[in-house]
Amino acid sequence: MNANPRISIVVLTYNRADELMGVLHSLQALPERPEIIVVDNASTDGTAERVRAEHPQVRLVREPTNRGAAGRNSGVAQVRTPYVAFCDDDTWWAPGALARAADLLDAHPRVAALNARVIVEPEGRTDPTCDVMAHSPLDARGLPGPALVGFMAGAVVMRTTAFLEAGGYEPRFFLGAEEALLAFDLQARGWALCYRHDMVTHHHPSPARDLHRRRASLIRNRLWLAWLRLPLAVAWDETRSVLRDARQQGLRREGLRAAMAGLPWVLRQRRVLPPQVVRDWWLVHRGGALAADAPSTPVVAQRQ
Known part of the structure; x- marks a missing residue:
């Protein structure tokens, strides 16, 4: 049962079954006990079968083709909580981060997205992009952190209604700057985006990249x-x-x-x-x- 009914996690994966199993193990150990939705972008390495066998509590969405970042849209379509956190198959949230995000979004209704601090593993260093976000020059009055014009797709917690209102990820973009278009469309609708240093997610970059x-x-x-x-x-x-x-x-x-x-x-x-x-x-x-x-x-x- 979801211990924190305010938030779910959507995990996007493609042909990284071994890495995904470790990520799911970490996510299922979170104290928030969020519902976890895995979107399998038509993997050919047995990912779906392993999710069913090794993590039966996870909700699995299988895409008929690889949709890139737009696969996340199918995951959010299954979300029944007001907030949704995103992961890739090489990222996982730190304990307490999701509860903190939900509290902040409860308290700041004009904020659509909170970008976490990303710890790059195995070095344990902060991603340089987060340092840039922390020193944003934008006016952040009334916001719970530095104001942003963009976010990192695998390290963000979003208001579910805002994601749906903006239309989610554009399928034609596939991968690369896909979050920039969504960020533009959220801001065009009056939503704010913020960075939070005290929300942590971990990223162990996969070597399986083209x-x-x-x-x-x-x-x-x-x-x-x-x-x-x-x-x-x-x-x-x-x-x-x-x-x-x-x-x-x-x-x-x-x-x-x-x-x-x-x-x-x-x-x-x-x-x-x-x-x-x-x-x-x-x-x-x-x-x-x-x-x-x-x-x-x-x-x-x-x-x-």
């Missing part, structure tokens, strides 16, 4: 993200920045070709973000306010 494919997808998705949500001048600036990164990685042609293939869909789905969301994104990613004389729409104004 890094080339992940990097190429990230280039494509960053280009899509710019043209899906940013004003024209800002989108052009971001495009130049992404292509510079792609050139340095030897992925410019591959990433640009993949992005162009999805351009008709991107233009159909284009919805420019509210000005304040754009300003906050610029402040975090460019380190300063949008220039008042930049050639853009009225969102390009000095931050007050």
Whole structure:
């Protein structure tokens, strides 16, 4: 039985059965005793059979194909608690973190997501991204921690209604910057995102990764993200920045070709973000306010 009926965990997995078994063992030992929902992205290594045999208390969702990050949508569709924590098959929550998250979300109804501090194993060091989050330059008045413009997909606790309202993860993105689009859409709806240093999750990066494919997808998705949500001048600036990164990685042609293939869909789905969301994104990613004389729409104004 769920000892804390406020929160569930959705674990996304693909062909990492051995690692997943260890993660599930850790999650089932949590004092919060949350319901655990495993989304198997069409694994071919016997993952589903092992979950059923070794962890029968876990709810299993089997996808017919590998949907990437969008597999999490199927997990959240099964959630019956107001809050949902996310894990990958190489991450697990520390005892007490989920209860703390639920208390904070209870107390701060405009917050949609709390990003945890990620401890990278086996070194036991804090992920550098968390140090950046802890020093966010954004206005955090009235919030339970530093304000963010994004979050880490496998290290976040979210308000279930906010996730569903924003539409979850976009299937076309598969993997790479998928959380950035969801973060944009949450903020466009007035939700806040925060970092909490005292909420801890652990990450032991799996060696079973296709890094080339992940990097190429990230280039494509960053280009899509710019043209899906940013004003024209800002989108052009971001495009130049992404292509510079792609050139340095030897992925410019591959990433640009993949992005162009999805351009008709991107233009159909284009919805420019509210000005304040754009300003906050610029402040975090460019380190300063949008220039008042930049050639853009009225969102390009000095931050007050």
